[in-house]
Amino acid sequence: MYDWLIVGAGFAGSVLAERLASERNERVLLIDRRNHVGGNAFDRYDENGLLIHQYGPHIFHTNAKGIFDHLSKFTEWRPYEHRVLAAVDGTLVPIPINLDTVNTLYNLDLTSEQLQEWFAERAEPVEEIRTSEDVVVAAVGRELYEKFFRGYTRKQWGLDPSELDKSVTARVPTRTNRDDRYFGDEFQFMPKHGYTRMFESMLNHPNIHVMTQTEYDDIRDTIPHRRLIFTGPIDEYFDFRFGKLPYRSLRFKHVTLDQPQFQPVAVVNYPQTEEYTRITEYKHLTGQEHAKTALTYEFPSAEGDPYYPIPKAENQELFKKYERLALATPNVWFVGRLATYRYYNMDQIVGQALATFRRINESIPVRGDGRVVKVASSPAALAS
Incomplete structure (x- = not known):
């Protein structure tokens, strides 16, 4: 019993x-x-000895010291601040949108104060923010919404942002400084020996x-x-x-390349092109040194294991x-x-x-x- x-x-x-x-x-x-x-956080070593996340990248971040302290009973940590680039108009720029994103895309030299004004000039008034489209156009206008959010969201969810709750895009902030970290949490770490080892210890x-x-x-x-x-x-x-x-699912294509590095950051998003939404290179997350590198291509799907409500x-x-x-x-x-x-x-x-x-x-x-x-x-x- x-x-x-x-x-x-x-x-x-x-x-x-x-x-x-x-x-x-x-x-x-x-x-x-x-x-x-380990659920979706399960990681494993592939046939080349590279540590990969079987179900796409999982990056730990929290502002809750109690939660961090609890998990610290079962793992050591590796400090890691997540950075993401988006392939937009043929160049790689930071996402969430920040000062460097706008200056690079539009060949400008704005200051933080000027960027606030730049956003305000392009923002569209929305009487009541209800949808994911409302969140973005009310903050930065329709052009950046089209470049960064609409295509990515339609791939990810199989729905237009105008059909989705505001919570989807509200999770991604817009910044007027040069902070290119994806998360702003106080505690940003990766389990030193991987998530699976942490679960086994737990x-x-x-x-x-x-x-x-x-x-x-x-x-x-x-x-x-x-x-x-x-x-x-x-x-x-x-x-x-x-x-x-209803759930949205994912399909993963894991690839190993015979070269030490493929892209400058762990994750690159593709909001305008490609069938996949993003490419993850795990050595950025794990800190592993290896002559080869492992990637995962993510393809959203209507069929498969349930991932996203x-x-x-x-x-x-x-x-x-x-x-x-x-x-x-x-x-x-x-x-x-x-x-x-x-x-x-x-x-x-x-x-x-x-x-x-x-x-x-x-x-x-x-x-x-x-x-x-x-x-x-x-x-x-x-x-x-």
């Missing part, structure tokens, strides 16, 4: 497994349908049993467990009762139906991006998992030996 069955060995499931095992001395069975732990506990290549439906009725934490798609848990929640109002309405079911389901906690149908950065998922653990601790008492006193009758918790 396990105290907990946790479905999904990504950040949400693994963080909770470690907390339940180490802090409450409870027995945890952690399963995943893939053949590895799950190295005698109370945790890990089973990969395992489907929840195959064991749900055969392996006894008191409670369930589900980090997979919430609609799948309820057998798609109200229909499938599609931020549209009607999709949120459908999710709300599943959320009501979840809240009425006893002894099940729904945690993570797929279970709560929201896009989260890695640190946000860690924070969500830690907050869920605190709620579990408050609602379910344990005896000194870690065994549960009684089965809670309260409804499921949907992490937020």
